[in-house]
Amino acid sequence: MGFCASCGYTLTGNENFCPSCGNKSVNGNNYTQSKKTFSYEFSSKLILGGNVFTPDRLNINQDGVTFLKRNKYLIGVDRSFLSFSDISYVKVDRRLISSTVIISSKGSRGIRAENFSISDAKxxxxxxRDNR
Ligand SMILES: [Zn+2]
Known part of the structure; x- marks a missing residue:
């Protein structure tokens, strides 16, 4: 339960929009954002020390973040998925020429994506942060 930031109407928290004034961004929910679909893909940079055969990949879409990392035996890919609601924080550990993206999860194991370019990491x- 909460209140419409625009008109102060009392909301149950299940509304897609404020029944009183029509405000679509009610009480911190992201209905308007989560209906949009999008997809971004980032790859670790080989020249920065990423795996030569398959760079690690980070896909972000409207549902959350998927991290695909070649496992240490090079016989498969470890896949981790975190939905935006599971993410407790994200931070970039910036090095001289590359960055590690650390995504921390409330429940399960987080994601540590290494050797991404600084601009990609940002x-x-x-x-x-915009979707969480
Ligand atoms: Zn309202």
Whole structure:
């Protein structure tokens, strides 16, 4: 339960919009955002020390973040998925020429994506913060 930020109407929290004034961004829910679909893909940079055969990949869409990482035996890919609601924080550990994106989860294991370019890491951080 909450109140419409625009007119103060009492909301149950299940509304897509305020029944009183029509405000679509009611009480912190992201109905308007989550209906939009989008998809971004980022790859770790080979020249920065990422795996030569398959770079690690980070996909972000409207549902959350998927991290695909070649496992250490090089026989498969470890896939981790975090929905935006599971993410407790995201931060970028910035090095000289590359960055590690650390995505922390409330429940399960988080994601640690290494060797991404600094500009990609910043984009990843912003997309997650905007959708969380
Ligand atoms: Zn309202």
């Amino acid at each position: 984009k990843i951080e912003k997309i997650i």
